Amino acid sequence: MDFMIRTWISLVALSFAAPLSAQEGPDDGVNADMILALKGLQLLDHRLNAIGYRLVDANAPYCDEKAARTGLLLNDVAQYVDQETARFALGFDGSIGITAVAPDSPAELAKLSPGDTLLAINTMPVGEIATDDPELSNQQPVYRRVAAINQLLEQALAEDKVELTISQGGISRTVAIGSVMTCPSQFQIRVSADRSASADGKLVSVTSRLAEYFLSDDEFAAVVAHELAHNLLKHRDRLDAEGVNRGFFGQFGNSAEKIKDSEIEADRLSVWLMANAGYDPQAAIGFWTRYGKEHGKGILSASTHYRWKKRVQLFEEEIAEMEAIRPVDGKYAPPLLAKTD
Incomplete structure (x- = not known):
């Protein structure tokens, strides 16, 4: 539909x-126009709240903090x-x-x-x-x-x-x-004309414009799972400890490489999080292919991120690795997360 x-x-x-x-x-x-706008925002809140809760609940056995x-x-x-x-x-x-x-x-x-x-x-x-x-x-x-x-x-x-x-x-x-x-993390829709998503270690934010762009909850979950992976892997703390510059100069040299490493890890973990929560990890491939063809490099056109074709290849490799192992109770233990159970 x-x-x-x-x-x-x-x-x-x-x-x-x-x-x-x-x-x-x-x-x-x-204001009648504001009522309609708030109802639309509430719909996006419903979707993100449901997706976020499903992801953190389904993957709880693999999170070292809860x-x-x-x-x-x-x-x-x-x-x-x-x-x-x-x-x-x-x-x-x-x-x-x-x-x-x-x-x-x-x-x-x-x-x-x-x-x-x-x-x-x-x-x-x-x-x-x-x-x-x-x-x-x-x-x-x-x-x-x-x-x-x-x-x-x-x-x-x-x-x-x-x-x-x-x-x-x-x-x-x-x-x-x-x-x-x-798993620990909270989720919010941030009203913005930009198409972007972010994670600050505790909170996953998705802009309203990006949320409206998704064709399905599986696509929505692909981006949310990527940002959630940043939080679960404590990337912000790690980058801070390594003295990484996340400003303009973070697009160059050692800082850029360390940020890119964290982005690769988040991509790899995201499809495991999706599968465990019952979302189709192939949606990550579909979303980034569609977004990449329409917008070039992706949400962040910087040296800290793979271009979309390379991201798609990474997803394909990770999904193949996941499908090669036998799930336990329908779930796959993500190699990047410490298993607590």
């Missing part, structure tokens, strides 16, 4: 998924200039709410839904959660509150089940939610 058709069908579905209180029609001053995950994606309307419109479009009663729930996650099992408003975690009102933790200092101020909430939620889940106070359509309820231990 054509992606734009799927998008409009999904937007309609999302509009009916919002609480009934948000279906009565916008008040004066609510994090408690629920499958929830939270959003803070304070990050939008027009908060009234954002609250209406997302269906929130308050400021912090659920944007997406990953399929087959503890959040789905707890019957949480997009549009639910988060009021408290274990009786702690979200408005009272401290945002001055030094670990949050690298976050932009508008994202700091939701980052603090996610941090508290993860810490609480690592100890036991958590009770969330939720509001939907003005009706409050308390929901017990568990978690699963997955």
Whole structure:
């Protein structure tokens, strides 16, 4: 099915998924164009949240570090200039709410839904959660509150089940939610006109324009798995320890070679991550062939990345190596990851 058709069908579905209180029609001053844009962004959030959760969950046995995950994606309307419109479009009663729930996650099992408003975690009102933790200092101020909430939620889940106070359509309820231990990483759609993706060691970001370019979730997963591989292999820490320059001069000499080595590793690991999560690793070949023919060298046309034909050859070699071994319980142990089980 054509992606734009799927998008409009999904937007309609999302509009009916919002609480009934948000279906009565916008008040004066609510921007209809912004509502449609936010619904489109929410659709991309749904896709990335589902793909990211599936990748970290399926590959958990091979990660040396793990994090408690629920499958929830939270959003803070304070990050939008027009908060009234954002609250209406997302269906929130308050400021912090659920944007997406990953399929087959503890959040789905707890019957949480997009549009639910988060009021408290274990009786702690979200408005009272401290945002001055030094670990949050690298976050932009508008994202700091939701980052603090996610941090508290993860810490609480690592100890036991958590009770969330939720509001939907003005009706409050308390929901017990568990978690699963997955590979560590979080995922976000970054609104941008550029087609790019990145990883900072903890977070995978995909721009909205690139997310709209994918023809399937398998293609989407190919790029997400590549960025996730950077995080799992701790490439940022390694490059920092080696004194690699990631700025302009990082495109030359020793720095460029070290960055390229990390890109090759991420490509190699990505197809294993995809296969273990049930995505078709051949989609990496299809995506980079299509993207390469249309845009040349790829997302980053720099000396630190292989040109697309060489990337495709690398994927083919890695897939052949993976298919030559026998999977255990339908999964392949990635050679680049330390196996913990």
